[in-house]
Amino acid sequence: MTSVVVERPGVLATVQDWPGRVGYWQIGVPPSGPMDDLSFRLGNVAVGNPEGAPGLEFAMAGPALRFSEDTVVCVTGAPVPVRVDGPAVPMWQPVTVPAGGALDIGAVSGSGLRIYLLIRGGIAVPEYLGSGATFTLGRFGGHEGRVLRAGDVLTLGSDANHAAAQPVPGEHRPVIASRWEIAVTEGPHGAPEFFTRGDIDTLYATDYEVHFNSDRTGVRLVGPQPDWARPDGGEAGLHPSNIHDNAYSVGALDFTGDTPILLGPDGPSLGGFVCPVTVVSAERWKLGQLSPGDRVRFVPVKAAHAASSRELGVRRRAGFAAVLSTSGDRDDGVIARRDGATSVTYRRSGDDNVLVEYGDLTLDLALRARVHALHQRLEEERPTGLLDLTPGIRSLQVRVDPDVLPVPTLMGLLDEVEGQIPDSSQLVVPSREVRMPLSWDDPSTREAIKRYMHGVRSDAPWCPWNIEFIRRMNGLDSVADVFDTVFDARYLVLGLGDVYLGAPVATPLDPRHRLVTTKYNPARTWTPENAVGIGGAYLCIYGMEGPGGYQFVGRTTQVWNHRYPQNSAAFEDGTPWLLRFFDRISWYPVEPDELLDLRADTVAGGAGGVQIIDGSFSLAEHEAFLAGNADSIAAFRATQATAFAAEREAWAAAGEFAKEGREAA
Numbered sequence: 001m002t003s004v005v006v007e008r009p010g011v012l013a014t015v016q017d018w019p020g021r022v023g024y025w026q027i028g029v030p031p032s033g034p035m036d037d038l039s040f041r042l043g044n045v046a047v048g049n050p051e052g053a054p055g056l057e058f059a060m061a062g063p064a065l066r067f068s069e070d071t072v073v074c075v076t077g078a079p080v081p082v083r084v085d086g087p088a089v090p091m092w093q094p095v096t097v098p099a100g101g102a103l104d105i106g107a108v109s110g111s112g113l114r115i116y117l118l119i120r121g122g123i124a125v126p127e128y129l130g131s132g133a134t135f136t137l138g139r140f141g142g143h144e145g146r147v148l149r150a151g152d153v154l155t156l157g158s159d160a161n162h163a164a165a166q167p168v169p170g171e172h173r174p175v176i177a178s179r180w181e182i183a184v185t186e187g188p189h190g191a192p193e194f195f196t197r198g199d200i201d202t203l204y205a206t207d208y209e210v211h212f213n214s215d216r217t218g219v220r221l222v223g224p225q226p227d228w229a230r231p232d233g234g235e236a237g238l239h240p241s242n243i244h245d246n247a248y249s250v251g252a253l254d255f256t257g258d259t260p261i262l263l264g265p266d267g268p269s270l271g272g273f274v275c276p277v278t279v280v281s282a283e284r285w286k287l288g289q290l291s292p293g294d295r296v297r298f299v300p301v302k303a304a305h306a307a308s309s310r311e312l313g314v315r316r317r318a319g320f321a322a323v324l325s326t327s328g329d330r331d332d333g334v335i336a337r338r339d340g341a342t343s344v345t346y347r348r349s350g351d352d353n354v355l356v357e358y359g360d361l362t363l364d365l366a367l368r369a370r371v372h373a374l375h376q377r378l379e380e381e382r383p384t385g386l387l388d389l390t391p392g393i394r395s396l397q398v399r400v401d402p403d404v405l406p407v408p409t410l411m412g413l414l415d416e417v418e419g420q421i422p423d424s425s426q427l428v429v430p431s432r433e434v435r436m437p438l439s440w441d442d443p444s445t446r447e448a449i450k451r452y453m454h455g456v457r458s459d460a461p462w463c464p465w466n467i468e469f470i471r472r473m474n475g476l477d478s479v480a481d482v483f484d485t486v487f488d489a490r491y492l493v494l495g496l497g498d499v500y501l502g503a504p505v506a507t508p509l510d511p512r513h514r515l516v517t518t519k520y521n522p523a524r525t526w527t528p529e530n531a532v533g534i535g536g537a538y539l540c541i542y543g544m545e546g547p548g549g550y551q552f553v554g555r556t557t558q559v560w561n562h563r564y565p566q567n568s569a570a571f572e573d574g575t576p577w578l579l580r581f582f583d584r585i586s587w588y589p590v591e592p593d594e595l596l597d598l599r600a601d602t603v604a605g606g607a608g609g610v611q612i613i614d615g616s617f618s619l620a621e622h623e624a625f626l627a628g629n630a631d632s633i634a635a636f637r638a639t640q641a642t643a644f645a646a647e648r649e650a651w652a653a654a655g656e657f658a659k660e661g662r663e664a665a
Contacts, residue, residue, distance in 0.1 A: 002069040004154040006148050010063035014134035015123050015142035018052040020133040024346040025269045025388040027189040027577050028497020031431045032133035033265050035216055036114050036289030038174050038318055042075040043118035048162040050105045053122030053130045062105025067097045072165050078112025080105055108322025112176040115289040137544055138501055174318035178294050181323040183283045183301045187333015188347035188355045189274035192229055199226040204298055212292040216266040219290050225258045236272055236536040238518030245272040245495055247397030248391035249349040251279030257384055257521030259313035262287055269497040278350035282307035291599035310403050352402050357395045363537050367394040368494050368624035369424035369619050393494050399457040431582045431617035436585040437609040439595040442555035444528035466494045466551040475643030486542050486553055491585040493540050501543030501560040502577030505587055512636045519549035531555050535566050557598050557608040569607040572627050582617050
């Protein structure tokens with residue numbers, strides 16, 4: 001069996017496969033895979049592999065590798081010098097590295113960012129949740145879940161029964177530039193509901209600059225601040241970009257506050273920010289080649305006219321620098337609306353996703369119940385071409401392969417199913433009581449705030465203490481009232497994967513426990529794993545380290561089993577995620593040192609202090625509870641609304657909204 005020794009790893013070197021990890025979007029596992037899928041797949045075809053076989057991705061500079069046997073390879077992507085035992089060899093063509101020979105791939109010498117090395121037989125790596133793709137933030141997939149290091153040894157798969165090697169035809173090779181036109185569809189959240197008409201006109205007329213702080217999770221852009229169609233996000237948060245959490249599409253232009261970010265293949269599946277346009281699936285390869293300082297112009301196209309991402313030849317249109325289009329769909333991303341007792345809005349999110357939204361922009365568990373009913377019916381139907389179903393607070397994102405299940409066909413199915421969904425008040429679902437330890441105002445969260453103040457913003461209204469900010473936003477008398485409210489509450493899990501890896505987005509069942517706050521803007525660059533925070537009316541447990549925007553209240557134990565496929569006591573066999581939809585989370589206080597011991601217990605396979613009791617949730621019983629406590633709930637909301645309005649006025653007087661825009665830029 002052929003082995004490959006890594007003598008120099010290159011930059012951000014990972015094993016990837018295509019299409020990556022499909023089917024786990026609803027619990028916060030991104031697909032990963034090559035960020036420029038086109039260059040990757042073309043290289044695999046060139047060496048005779050199946051187009052999705054595991055290969056290597058690098059950014060900016062490639063590796064030096066030594067092969068134990070004669071091996072056919074192909075280098076694609078951004079232009080780089082390639083040498084085999086000294087002499088230069090071409091990119092985009094299969095070449096043979098002799099037994100004992102060295103392949104040396106240099107630094108990018110022009111436009112573009114990512115380089116791909118495809119090797120006949122592919123790289124033999126174990127599958128994790130059905131794929132060998134590396135997700136470094138989650139520490140799984142590929143070669144030990146990490147980037148390559150000098151001294152690593154890779155093993156190749158068998159090349160038996162593979163196709164003949166052949167060069168990539170020149171007309172099939174993508175044009176890699178420094179000024180880009182990228183085809184987008186309107187939606188899911190455009191004008192006039194969320195953005196002004198002028199905002200959308202500006203978006204299409206602007207050459208956005210690629211920010212240096214970009215990676216596989218998303219490409220950050222620098223451009224004009226929107227004027228926004230709303231003064232704030234209501235229950236979802238103080239900034240007009242805030243919405244009740246819903247699923248994202250890869251390629252969505254996500255406005256996190258006033259900062260636009262193109263979401264990549266390692267990006268989040270769920271979040272609470274608006275996305276006015278989405279890159280069509282055949283053009284998402286371009287995200288992988290966007291380099292700091294590049295200029296990006298978005299061009300609206302009709303979804304039905306988008307090229308197929310299945311294509312690798314001229315019909316992919318990657319050989320043209322310009323996007324040829326006369327207009328988008330001119331429907332603001334709204335495919336259809338359906339009236340009834342519960343209204344339905346069908347929003348476009350690229351050419352491969354439909355976001356089904358119920359009712360008004362409010363937190364209403366009856367809407368989540370209807371989402372659940374639609375989710376269950378589609379799971380039962382499971383038509384060919386359905387790839388992912390991802391529920392949010394009041395929405396369900398339906399992802400399809402449009403070549404197998406076209407969106408117009410999907411819309412017919414959705415309309416038929418909608419007519420069959422029973423009244424949501426009948427909903428009774430399994431609902432476990434999940435009691436978890438919480439280290440209040442944990443030192444790790446204090447450290448994250450400190451880093452934010454030193455590296456991002458020192459004058460943010462939520463600094464230096466998020467808990468005091470929560471108190472002020474909700475009109476509570478003391479931070480002790482914040483403590484009592486959090487520990488008295490039972491939080492119903494409405495979504496998973498809010499910030500990756502089974503991270504729950506949950507809301508208190510009792511509205512008097514719903515502390516409303518806004519999210520960081522700009523977001524934090526670092527959040528400790530399993531920090532607990534509040535954003536809008538929702539609580540989240542961060543599934544892993546990374547950026548974030550929820551206001552901290554503390555830290556808990558793990559919600560993702562990094563021992564998987566080995567089991568830990570609190571986790572179900574066969575799944576690395578702890579929580580389920582409609583679980584009810586409650587907290588008990590622990591000291592920081594005690595929490596560290598419980599976290600170590602989880603790593604060792606123990607329960608980590610998590611206590612689980614089976615039960616059920618009845619929407620009818622919950623609505624009876626709300627009716628019986630209507631007066632005190634209304635009084636609480638009135639006090640909260642007064643405090644929220646006062647905070648907003650203070651922000652406006654201090655120029656905070658304009659300041660946020662400048663900071664984001």
